Amino acid sequence: MEEQLKLELSKVIGEYSNNRAAILQLAQTNGGQVAINKVEQEYDALRDAYFEILRRQLDKNNHLYEQLITAANSETEKLRTSVNQLNNINDIINLSTAVINLIGRIVIVLGV
Amino acid sequence: MKHFSKLLIILLLTSCTSTKIIELGGKASTKGTEVSQKALDIYTLLSKQTEIDKSQQDKLKVLINPKPSEMALPDTKAQDFSKQLASRVKAYQSLLDTYKAFTLLTDSKYGDKTQEAVSALQQSYNSIEKLPDIPTTVTSKLPEVSKMITQAIQAKKIKAHNEILASLTSLYIILWDQDQKIWNDFIDRIYDDYSNGLNKVDSKRYNAKKISEDFKEPYSDESTVILLYRLDKRDEIVKQKNELKKQLNDFAIILKELNKVHVEISKSKPDISDVIKTLNSIENLLK
Numbered sequence: 001m002e003e004q005l006k007l008e009l010s011k012v013i014g015e016y017s018n019n020r021a022a023i024l025q026l027a028q029t030n031g032g033q034v035a036i037n038k039v040e041q042e043y044d045a046l047r048d049a050y051f052e053i054l055r056r057q058l059d060k061n062n063h064l065y066e067q068l069i070t071a072a073n074s075e076t077e078k079l080r081t082s083v084n085q086l087n088n089i090n091d092i093i094n095l096s097t098a099v100i101n102l103i104g105r106i107v108i109v110l111g112v
Numbered sequence: 113m114k115h116f117s118k119l120l121i122i123l124l125l126t127s128c129t130s131t132k133i134i135e136l137g138g139k140a141s142t143k144g145t146e147v148s149q150k151a152l153d154i155y156t157l158l159s160k161q162t163e164i165d166k167s168q169q170d171k172l173k174v175l176i177n178p179k180p181s182e183m184a185l186p187d188t189k190a191q192d193f194s195k196q197l198a199s200r201v202k203a204y205q206s207l208l209d210t211y212k213a214f215t216l217l218t219d220s221k222y223g224d225k226t227q228e229a230v231s232a233l234q235q236s237y238n239s240i241e242k243l244p245d246i247p248t249t250v251t252s253k254l255p256e257v258s259k260m261i262t263q264a265i266q267a268k269k270i271k272a273h274n275e276i277l278a279s280l281t282s283l284y285i286i287l288w289d290q291d292q293k294i295w296n297d298f299i300d301r302i303y304d305d306y307s308n309g310l311n312k313v314d315s316k317r318y319n320a321k322k323i324s325e326d327f328k329e330p331y332s333d334e335s336t337v338i339l340l341y342r343l344d345k346r347d348e349i350v351k352q353k354n355e356l357k358k359q360l361n362d363f364a365i366i367l368k369e370l371n372k373v374h375v376e377i378s379k380s381k382p383d384i385s386d387v388i389k390t391l392n393s394i395e396n397l398l399k
Contacts, residue, residue, distance in 0.1 A: 006297070010301070013301075013305065014304070014308065017304075017305055017308035017309055017312070018308060018312070019312075020176055020309060020312050021176055021178075021312040021313070021314065024176055024177065024178055025178050028178040028179060032179075032182070033179065033182050033183055033184075036177060036178070036183070040173060044169075044188060044189065047169075047191075047301070047305070048189065048191075050301060051191045051193075051298075051301070054193075054294055054297060054298050054301075055193065055195075055196055057294045058193075058196040058291065058294055059195075059196065061287055061290055061291065062196070062199050064283075064287055065199040065200060065202070065203045065287065066199065068203045068206070068280075068283055068284065068287065069199075069202055069203050069206045071280055071283065072203065072206035072207050072209070072210045072280060073206055073209075073210075075210050075273070075276050075277070075280055076206070076209050076210045076213045078273070078276070079210065079213035079214055079216070079217055079273060080213055080216075082217050082269045082273065083213065083216045083217050085269075086217070086222045086262070086265065086266055086269070087222075089222070089226060089262055089265070090222065090225045090226055090229050090262075093226065093229035093230055093233055093258075094229050094232075096233055097229065097232045097233045097236045100233065100236040100237050100240070101236050103240065104236065104239055104240040107240055107241075
């Protein structure tokens, strides 16, 4: 239904565009600038309606984009956890080095 | 010692694959970042179209009005798509952040840092005089083996995350494909209406002498000069429209190629040459 309406609107807008100069000339003859403004407003209304359909069609997917944002953010968090885990491996080894250095100093100080 | 040698051989074999996976993961993350940025650039281009449309429609109203001297300054309402664009920009910004985090995971520094850390650990241990030194065979191999283990862990994580990124990008593909048709209609409306409108402007409105000043075509007849100028303008509009639509279409292919990369890397035995080929294809499409 929506797609059909879009096609019809597109056809009417196209026909208006093709005859725009002649239509406006006729409007000028019959009512001057006032008539021209009215006709042009009708044309704008047709285009507004067409763009409104496009907006509605895009809006249908908005909630899916929200889900996508949640999924992407969740993966970012998981990636950060993985990065931390890799850093932890090296942190643990570095900590062990620090502990052994400390033991070395204790051994020297106590003269064991 | 025999067991240690066996372990070393297994680790060496695993290490070659791990290094390759880390390297490919790094390249995939770079491309993923560029692809996400490309989407954001396309949305910026689309957001500019509403102002372009308003300006074109205002211009047409002046050019087609039979008595422009009597008309008021036109002010066509701009078509606002900011709400629709916002959710899409946010989604690709999130994807960009994901790839930035993925880049950190694919950094080759982790294995090197483990190697350095284990060497330091050994030195500290050996410097304690009262404790027996670690055997030389172990001292020479342990840092390298530790690096391989870290790389294997890293490669495993990269594979797992590629699997998630494959599902994630497949969702982005579905939505892009659904939107693409609508954005194409949006672009067609803007540029077709402008082109059709310009085609109907009275030839008397054009100044052939003014056109000839910038126009390099070798014709003197005024009607010919005006018609050729109008043809050029029409072609220019069609070119603009098609370039925009091509960007949307190319991006659909790019997303599919990126997804292919993630699917392949997540496999137990990825086809490395296929991944490299697909990454090159993405690079060419992004140019």
